[in-house]
Structures are given as structure tokens and as C-alpha cells.
Amino acid sequence: MDYANEKLHEEKVFKDPVHRYVHVRDRVIWDLIGTREFQRLRRIKQLGTTYLTFHGAEHSRFNHSLGVYEIVRRIVDDVFSGRPEWKEGERLLVLCAALLHDLGHGPFSHSFEKVFDLDHEQFTQRIILGDTEVHDVLVKVSPDFPKHVAEVIAKTYKDKQVVSLxxxxxxxxxxxxxxxxxxxTGVSYGHFDMERILRVMRPKEDQVVIKQSGMHAVEDYIMSRYQMYWQVYFHPVTRSAEVILTKILHRAKALYKQEYPFKQDPIHFYSLFETNLTLEDYLKLDESVILYYFQMWQDEEDPILRDLSKRFLNRQLFKYVEFDPAKEYKKHSELEALFKKAGIDPDYYLVVDSSSDLPYDFYRPGEEEERLPIHLVTPSGDIRELSRESHIVNGISGKRRTDHKLYFPADLLEDERTKKTTKRQIKNY
Structure with a gap:
């Protein structure tokens, strides 16, 4: 039997708290899970700094990647199998893309990316196409198979039905x-009836559609997503931790450029600081490495790097107030001057952070981040865009919500008279 169709002698299962079990019968999938690049995801938290807000949020990208694979496996094996609109030959491709879609995430994911101007999707493609164990597995399927997997993840693959999964x-x-x-995280917001959604999903030409009878389950899913973003993902305490994390990395990079004599030389950061990061350098980075340096930098001579590292590790986070950058930019400049007068560097200790989300949108040609809509299929076979049928979804379609916060270390403003004045100014902000 050829490698692409080879099955394990006995099915392997992973016990999973969300899906109960993750089932693996394909030799290719089992071999991919065993690669060092995929095992690295065990050392990357799914939710970055959220564990400092919700203490249970210690799960990893490894957990999530297996979960995405399992959902896609159920769709193609149990829901789509045998339907003429589904191409059975795409099965292994979409399973591999589901498993590997987050392969390129770095430590603390999006915060890390912003500081060093990286793109995890590009690194995912580089891992799949480069000199890696993952590539060695994929190329055994066929010479162009790694390229096709990378295209699915990059959303450039010719079959949009596969991409949409x-x-x-x-x-x-x-x-x-x-x-x-x-x-x-222990919250109730993200729960929805996935079983119902899977039952009403249908392959249709170049997309996946939902039977009209399943519309209410989809409404519940969209509202669950909306609540999770504002109650969990954009939680202001989590954002405070992200602010400090990014400022630690910015400070370390600035000190390196100044040829500061680190007690703990940041050798793992050299290629990041010098913007010549290789794939091998990137794969050596995980959250255990980052936290090791934070631990060591608590003893550095530089007071800013030392203080910020202690704050992050000991959860001594910044406080925050509401902020409207359009109306209060002048006050922000005044506060920067007051911070400088108090001997506090505003570049590291007075930070505006913004979060924005668009919970659902329909197709808007030519606009940035065009979004393909969710389509319903009626009993007669007509295709209708979701917000045209759902009053609930129509009420939030195209409506972007944005939140701004001003973060600062309240504890540094407690003692001296000048600092008290600064704190009073912030309270009146």
C-alpha cells in the first residue's frame, strides 16, 4: 500500500476534554504528530498571557491543533463522505492542513510577532516547505504535497471548499x-452546539454551506465568538500582561542595540535583534526559553528591564483607565511630561493599547481583509447569505467594536509628591 493511503495497524486515540477522543488511523497523521516541529507546540500556550487572568488557561497549541484535526476528520469522514460535491481525493490534504495550521506560532504568539514584525503563517509555510521533519513526512505522500498543504493554510489553494474548512x-x-x-478558562461564553452545526454542514461547489434548518445553531456560534472576544481574549488584565511582555522585549532589543553588557547574554535573541532570523533559530524559541530569560533579567543592572521582568513573572501588572485617543491625545502628551518629571520613562510605563473585533461581515469587494460570508442552503437548493436571513446576525454584521485602554504602573505613583500629582492627573483623565 502506498504511504498516502497507509493505515495504522491499530487506531490511536488521544483523550481530549473537548472532543472526548481524537482518532488517528492514517500513518501520515501519526508520523506528523511525532515530528519535533509539531511536538514543539506543546511548549507554546494557546492563549499567551491569558493564564495570568484565567489561571486554567495553560493549554497549548498542540491541544488545539489536534482538536482542529479531529473536527475536520469528523466532517470529511462522517458528514461529507459519499457526497458527490466532496472530492474524496482531498481528504488527506485537508487533514494535514488542519493538523499543521498553527505550526509556525512563536512563544506568546501575537505579542511576540508584533515586537519582531513576524508572521506565524509565513513560518508555518516555511516549516512545511523547508528542511524539517514535517516536510520529510509530507513529501513521502508526493513531491508536490507539501506545497499543496502550504497553499491550503495560505488560503491560495485552488479548491476553496478545502480552504473554507x-x-x-x-x-x-x-x-x-x-x-x-x-x-x-472556566467561562460559559464559548459553548455552542457544534454537533448540530456539523450535522447541517454541506459541501457545495467551492464552499461549505449550512442547511437553513441549522441557522439558529450558527447564530449561537457567532454570539459565542463575540462574547469570548470581549470577555476573554480582550480582557483588560490579559492586555496588561501583554503590554509588559512586549515592553520587556522592546527594552532588551534596545539595550542590545546600545551594546549593553547583559549579565545573562540573550544569545537566543541575537538573530531576532539583528533581523536575520533563520528557521532553525525560530524553531529553538518556545515559551520556556523566553521565561528563562525573564527569570534571569530580574537581576540585570538596567532598572527598566529588571523591573518589567519582575512584574511579568510575579504578576505585578499595570493598572488601566478608559482612553479615547481621538479626544484625549493632548492629555496624553501632558501625562508623558509628568511621567518624565517623576523620573518614569513613559515609553515603557505609559502605554495605550487598543483591541478591535468584527464578529461577522458579508462580502465587501476590494476592502481590506475581505470576508467570505456564511451561506445557508434552503430546501429548494437556493443559497442565501446568513445576515439576510438572521435578524440577530444582521444586527451585528459589519459593526466593528473597538476598545482603548491607557496602562500605567500605579505603584510607582504612590510615594513622592510629584508622583502623587501624576496619579491624580491620571485619575482625572
């Missing part, structure tokens, strides 16, 4: 992370 407004990625993140 991994990346759309109702895909396996979102369905897993909403439920998994809700489970580990």
Missing part, C-alpha cells in the same frame, strides 16, 4: 478554539 467565518479552527478556550 480550515479558514472561514465558520471553520474547524474557530469551532475548536472557542470551546477549548471556554473549557480551560
Amino acid at each position: 480550515i479558514s472561514s467565518q465558520i471553520d474547524a479552527d474557530r469551532m475548536d478554539y472557542l470551546q477549548r478556550d471556554a473549557y480551560f
